[in-house]
Amino acid sequence: MKFEYSNKVSCMHGSIIRELIKNMSDPDTISFAGGNPCVESFPVEDIRRISDRLLRDDPAGCLQYGTTEGYTPLREEARKFANRHGNVIKDSDMVIITSGNMQVFDMMARLLCNEGDVVAAEEPSFMGCYNAIHNCGASLAGVPMESDGANMEVLEQVLSADPKPRFYYTTPNYQNPTGVTTSLEKRTKTYELCSRYQVPILEDDPYGELRFSGEHIPSIKTLDTQGLVVYCGSFSKILSPGMRLAYCAGDPDIIEKMTTLKQVCDVHSNAWAQHVCYEYLTTADVEKNIRGIQDIYRDKAAYMMECLDRYLGGRVSYVRPQGGMFIWITLPEEVPMLEFVQRCLDYKVTMVPGNGFLTDYDVPSQCVRLSYSLPPKEDMRKGIEIMGKVLDSFLQK
Amino acid sequence: MKFEYSNKVSCMHGSIIRELIKNMSDPDTISFAGGNPCVESFPVEDIRRISDRLLRDDPAGCLQYGTTEGYTPLREEARKFANRHGNVIKDSDMVIITSGNMQVFDMMARLLCNEGDVVAAEEPSFMGCYNAIHNCGASLAGVPMESDGANMEVLEQVLSADPKPRFYYTTPNYQNPTGVTTSLEKRTKTYELCSRYQVPILEDDPYGELRFSGEHIPSIKTLDTQGLVVYCGSFSKILSPGMRLAYCAGDPDIIEKMTTLKQVCDVHSNAWAQHVCYEYLTTADVEKNIRGIQDIYRDKAAYMMECLDRYLGGRVSYVRPQGGMFIWITLPEEVPMLEFVQRCLDYKVTMVPGNGFLTDYDVPSQCVRLSYSLPPKEDMRKGIEIMGKVLDSFLQK
Numbered sequence: 001m002k003f004e005y006s007n008k009v010s011c012m013h014g015s016i017i018r019e020l021i022k023n024m025s026d027p028d029t030i031s032f033a034g035g036n037p038c039v040e041s042f043p044v045e046d047i048r049r050i051s052d053r054l055l056r057d058d059p060a061g062c063l064q065y066g067t068t069e070g071y072t073p074l075r076e077e078a079r080k081f082a083n084r085h086g087n088v089i090k091d092s093d094m095v096i097i098t099s100g101n102m103q104v105f106d107m108m109a110r111l112l113c114n115e116g117d118v119v120a121a122e123e124p125s126f127m128g129c130y131n132a133i134h135n136c137g138a139s140l141a142g143v144p145m146e147s148d149g150a151n152m153e154v155l156e157q158v159l160s161a162d163p164k165p166r167f168y169y170t171t172p173n174y175q176n177p178t179g180v181t182t183s184l185e186k187r188t189k190t191y192e193l194c195s196r197y198q199v200p201i202l203e204d205d206p207y208g209e210l211r212f213s214g215e216h217i218p219s220i221k222t223l224d225t226q227g228l229v230v231y232c233g234s235f236s237k238i239l240s241p242g243m244r245l246a247y248c249a250g251d252p253d254i255i256e257k258m259t260t261l262k263q264v265c266d267v268h269s270n271a272w273a274q275h276v277c278y279e280y281l282t283t284a285d286v287e288k289n290i291r292g293i294q295d296i297y298r299d300k301a302a303y304m305m306e307c308l309d310r311y312l313g314g315r316v317s318y319v320r321p322q323g324g325m326f327i328w329i330t331l332p333e334e335v336p337m338l339e340f341v342q343r344c345l346d347y348k349v350t351m352v353p354g355n356g357f358l359t360d361y362d363v364p365s366q367c368v369r370l371s372y373s374l375p376p377k378e379d380m381r382k383g384i385e386i387m388g389k390v391l392d393s394f395l396q397k
Numbered sequence: 398m399k400f401e402y403s404n405k406v407s408c409m410h411g412s413i414i415r416e417l418i419k420n421m422s423d424p425d426t427i428s429f430a431g432g433n434p435c436v437e438s439f440p441v442e443d444i445r446r447i448s449d450r451l452l453r454d455d456p457a458g459c460l461q462y463g464t465t466e467g468y469t470p471l472r473e474e475a476r477k478f479a480n481r482h483g484n485v486i487k488d489s490d491m492v493i494i495t496s497g498n499m500q501v502f503d504m505m506a507r508l509l510c511n512e513g514d515v516v517a518a519e520e521p522s523f524m525g526c527y528n529a530i531h532n533c534g535a536s537l538a539g540v541p542m543e544s545d546g547a548n549m550e551v552l553e554q555v556l557s558a559d560p561k562p563r564f565y566y567t568t569p570n571y572q573n574p575t576g577v578t579t580s581l582e583k584r585t586k587t588y589e590l591c592s593r594y595q596v597p598i599l600e601d602d603p604y605g606e607l608r609f610s611g612e613h614i615p616s617i618k619t620l621d622t623q624g625l626v627v628y629c630g631s632f633s634k635i636l637s638p639g640m641r642l643a644y645c646a647g648d649p650d651i652i653e654k655m656t657t658l659k660q661v662c663d664v665h666s667n668a669w670a671q672h673v674c675y676e677y678l679t680t681a682d683v684e685k686n687i688r689g690i691q692d693i694y695r696d697k698a699a700y701m702m703e704c705l706d707r708y709l710g711g712r713v714s715y716v717r718p719q720g721g722m723f724i725w726i727t728l729p730e731e732v733p734m735l736e737f738v739q740r741c742l743d744y745k746v747t748m749v750p751g752n753g754f755l756t757d758y759d760v761p762s763q764c765v766r767l768s769y770s771l772p773p774k775e776d777m778r779k780g781i782e783i784m785g786k787v788l789d790s791f792l793q794k
Contacts, residue, residue, distance in 0.1 A: 001624040003597060003651050004563075006511045006533075014657045039457045047460070048452040055445040060436045063444070063637035099496060099663040106661050110532075114403045132661040135507075136403075166401075200400060227398040240460035242668030254400050260411045264503050264529040266496040270667040271639030 007115075011134045013127075013361075026348065030383035032370040033350040035176065035325065037237050038300070041293040043284065047240070050279040051272070058275065066271040069259045070097025070247075074278040078247035081281055082233055085208070086222045089231070094255035096262070099244045099269045101206050104232045105132040105169075107258050107265065108202050112166040113138040120158045120165035120199065122150045124328075124357030124367070126176045129169050129204070140359040141165055145175065147319045149182030152189050159197040167200040167230075172220060174207045174324025177357045177369035181322045184217050191223045198228075200254075206234040206246075209290050211323035212298030227251030235277055237325075238290055243273040297325065297373070300380075304372040307381050311388030315395065325373040328354075331366050335394045341368060343390045349383045404512075408531045410524075410758075423745065427780035429767040430747040432573065432722065434634050435697070438690040440681065444637070447676040448669070455672065463668040466656045467494025467644075471675040475644035478678055479630055482605070483619045486628070491652035493659070496641045496666045498603055501629045502529040502566075504655050504662065505599055509563040510535040517555045517562035517596065519547045521725075521754030521764070523573045526566050526601070537756040538562060542572065544716045546579030549586050556594040564597040564627075569617060571604045571721025574754045574766035578719045581614050588620045595625075597651075603631040603643075606687050608720035609695030624648030632674055634722075635687055640670040694722065694770070697777075701769040704778050708785030712792065722770040725751075728763050732791045738765060740787045746780045 054062050061071075069075065075095040082088040089095060098104050105128060113119065115137030121130065123142030130140055141158045143150040150170065158165060170190060172182035182190070194201050203220045221231035230250035235243065248255065262268070280286065301321055308318065308327070317330045331337055341353045354367030375383060451459050458468075466472065472492040479485040486492060495501050502525060510516065512534030518527065520539025527537055538555045540547040547567065555562060567587060569579035579587070591598050600617045618628035627647035632640065645652065659665070677683065698718055705715065705724070714727045728734055738750045751764030772780060 001595070001597065001648060003509070003648070005508055005654065006514075006563075008511075009508060009654060012654070012657050014660065036462050039461060042456060042460045044452060044456040044460065048449060051452065052445060052449050055441060055448065059439060059441040063439045063441065063639045064436060065433050065638045102661060102664050106663075111402055111406060112400070114405075117403075128661060128664070135658070135661055198398070200398065240669070241462045242460045244663055244665070244667050251398060251400070257402065257406060257409070260409050261532070263411065264499060264525060264532055265662060266503075266641055267499050267525070268641070270641050270670060272637070272670065273667060 008135055008137055011137055013131045013134055029348045029350055030375055030379045031350045032372070032375065032383060033352050034374060035371055036374060037241060037325065038296060038373045041237070041296055042240050043280065043289050046280055046284045047276060050276050050283070054275050054279060062272040062275050064271065066268045066274065068263050068268045070269065071271065071274040071278060074274050075247070077278055077281045078233070079249070082249065085216060086218050088219050088221050089249040092252070093249045094252040095247055095249045096255050096258055097269050097274055098246045098248050098262070099266055100236065101204060101232045101234050101246045102128050102132070103265065104246065104248045105129040105202070107261050108167060108230065109133045109136040109138065110261060111254065111257055112200070118163055118165045119167055119169065120155070121169040121359070122171065122175065123359055124177055124354060125169065125171065126204070127357055130359060138166065142359040145178050145180055147180060149180060149186035150190070152186060152193070155190065156193050159193055159199050164197065165199050167202050168194055169202045169204065170220070171204040172217070173205055174210065174321050174326070176324070177326050177352070177354070178319060178328040179321030179324055179326045180319055181214065181217065187217065187220050188223060191220050191228070195226065195228055201229045203229050203231045205232065207237060207324040208233060209238050210294060210297055210325070212294045212301065214322040221249070230254060238293060239277055239280060243270065243277070245269060245273050245277055297323070300372040301327070303377050304370065304380055304384070307384040311384045312391060315391055325371050327370045327372065329368050329370060331368065331391070332395065333366065335391065337364070337366050337368065340390060340394060343393070344387055347386045347390065349386045405532055405534055408534055410528045410531055426745045426747055427772055427776045428747045429769070429772065429780060430749050431771060432768055433771060434638060434722065435693060435770045438634070438693055439637050440677065440686050443677055443681045444673060447673050447680065451672050451676060459669040459672050461668065463665045463671065465660050465665045467666060468668065468671040468675060471671050472644070474675055474678045475630070476646070479628070479646065482613060483615050485616050485618050486646040489649070490646045491649040492644055492646045493652050493655055494666050494671055495643045495645050495659070496663055497633065498601060498629045498631050498643045499525050499529070500659070500662065501643065501645045502526040502599070504658050505564060505627065506530045506533040506535065507658060508651065508654055509597070515560055515562045516564055516566065517552070518566040518756070519568065519572065520756055521574055521751060522566065522568065523601070524754055527756060535563065539756040542575050542577055544577060546577060546583035547587070549583060549590070552587065553590050556590055556596050561594065562596050564599050565591055566599045566601065567617070568601040569614070570602055571607065571718050571723070573721070574723050574749070574751070575716060575725040576718030576721055576723045577716055578611065578614065584614065584617050585620060588617050588625070592623065592625055598626045600626050600628045602629065604634060604721040605630060606635050607691060607694055607722070609691045609698065611719040618646070627651060635690060636674055636677060640667065640674070642666060642670050642674055694720070697769040698724070700774050701767065701777055701781070704781040708781045709788060712788055722768050724767045724769065726765050726767060728765065728788070729792065730763065732788065734761070734763050734765065737787060737791060740790070741784055744783045744787065746783045
């Protein structure tokens with residue numbers, strides 16, 4: 001049987017990271033490529049205790065069908081959780097529990113984009129959201145990232161263009177892949193511009209809780225007075241990514257439409273995980289656990305930067321992250337990035353080539369993304385030492 | 398903010414069942430409306446034991462990100478599980494784990510349908526699949542259900558029409574809502590016709606394990622020699638619907654495209670549930686549990702039919718189900734179905750009006766769907782007694 005696919009299939013991109021990770025099962029490989037949180041950050045014992053109690057006391061709640069918008073107590077608790085950092089989710093907002101932030105990107109693209117539409121997005125940025133937009137037959141208008149957030153002049157050009165973008169995708173906290181934190185000034189400006197041109201904002205905040213240095217900066221959602229911002233937070237980095245649980249909040253008009261769409265996506269997100277997550281948020285010492293997770297990443301990030309300065313210092317540049325899991329390295333102009341990545345892979349050190357985070361993979365990039373979440377320190381040191389030698393081999397040509 | 402939605406949003410239907418269920422929280426209501434499996438069928442103690450052990454021995458496997466196509470050992474075990482009933486999943490097929498069968502319908506529609514396309518489907522049938530197809534801007538060509546499966550003459554007309562349907566949706570075992578089992582003759586004919594006109598088949602088998610009378614009939618997938626059939630089986634009715642786990646098998650060409658699409662849908666299905674499901678299939682006494690579930694439904698179905706014959710006998714007609722959870726009642730011509738449903742609701746007895754399962758809700762229906770999975774026997778008797786009195790009140794006019 002030769003299947004005849006829809007036109008959109010020709011727009012579908014697979015994740016090049018997932019392809020890379022498939023080739024990383026070799027245990028000798030030192031991987032800076034994956035975006036997985038470190039396993040030590042999962043509150044395993046809390047999950048085990050809570051799950052066991054719930055399956056004893058409320059098996060039907062965990063195992064029966066649930067409602068599409070999510071377990072009501074968890075939706076309320078997610079609101080409180082987000083609002084520890086200010087009035088992020090307003091009383092007038094509606095909250096939906098989703099199967100990860102990825103599901104929100106997919107649903108936003110489906111709800112807002114027709115074929116041929118344009119979506120504005122920080123560039124580089126998370127390719128999963130780019131792929132969701134491409135899958136709807138829409139194209140991307142990239143807004144270049146700088147060390148304090150997207151370039152505001154380009155953002156205004158993009159927002160004021162004809163056709164108007166259907167929405168603007170931004171990750172203000174420790175963005176993937178750049179690790180950049182958008183300044184308060186630029187968050188305020190972003191909101192002003194999107195408000196002026198009436199372009200909805202999709203504010204992605206998966207790493208928000210992972211701040212390990214600097215001061216908290218209010219989310220763009222906090223500044224919103226007119227229901228312009230759809231905000232998504234995730235439980236992947238503080239509880240478990242394998243559970244696929246996130247929450248999304250915004251104007252009830254769009255969140256209700258998202259709920260109707262979610263009925264056909266997966267009916268509802270895993271009920272058991274939702275119940276465990278609710279009990280975790282309400283009965284465990286979440287603040288202590290989050291401080292513990294921040295400590296882990298602070299330590300790992302600091303050590304990676306120490307190694308980078310030792311072995312690659314003076315030859316590469318990067319923005320020091322204030323949180324999250326990534327460092328974005330810019331190689332010297334004379335080093336061919338893809339060859340550098342390949343040479344490192346030959347020495348069993350992996351990272352993600354920067355063009356994987358561009359709106360067009362074919363545009364050249366001088367950057368690579370390193371993740372410090374997984375490798376133990378000794379591997380980190382060895383891997384970066386190898387990167388240094390590979391870099392030298394290119395520079396000495 | 399006034400959001401401007403995509404064209405497809407105007408095609409979106411919510412589930413009328415879910416709307417109904419929302420109004421059923423009144424504990425005095427006797428519900429024949431919901432499609433939930435009965436809680437007694439969940440192997441709670443197995444799940445509890447397995448989950449506890451896994452979180453102790455392999456927390457990373459349960460809680461870390463997984464691969465999009467699913468946990469490899471579970472994919473292999475799903476293949477063996479399906480093949481207890483013959484050579485359903487061939488060696489050349491690929492298996493993907495999905496977040497319920499609903500996700501398969503959504504992905505099939507997205508992969509195969511452009512706006513304006515047509516999909517062939519049994520009618521009445523599961524509205525969730527209809528909604529997924531409508532959401533892609535495609536329309537439905539219904540093939541009327543008879544007591545032994547779809548009408549084959551109409552099926553041929555629909556398959557040979559121009560434009561050709563993008564696929565044919567069928568549920569051969571104890572179909573929702575009719576409870577009808579498609580005969581072997583019609584399964585064979587369905588395959589022949591779809592093969593002749595080269596229309597892929599989406600064979601939905603969520604209730605396959607719930608046979609409580611009659612003999613097993615091979616799935617259409619078993620007859621497939623050319624990769625025409627995409628088969629989906631579910632763990633919702635034998636393990637837990639709240640876990641949102643199903644499996645889908647077919648030609649690697651389409652299952653690989655489904656995998657790429659699933660990356661943007663939800664990255665992967667809940668890893669923890671996948672690990673628990675694998676351990677359940679390989680270490681628990683699954684056959685004994687399934688026999689127990691069949692016993693529960695056999696008993697409930699028999700009692701509902703006894704009540705129907707006692708209180709509604711001679712005035713309504715229905716097909717006796719050989720499995721599954723539903724009985725499809727045809728009311729006498731002179732009874733206005735929607736008024737009958739409303740009158741029963743006034744007496745706190747709920748059921749789903751038959752037009753909810755039609756390709757066009759506005760077409761009149763004389764049928765209602767009753768589910769026997771949830772109400773205890775005494776409620777079942779009371780509810781059907783009330784239905785009988787309501788029916789009489791219409792007939793005595």
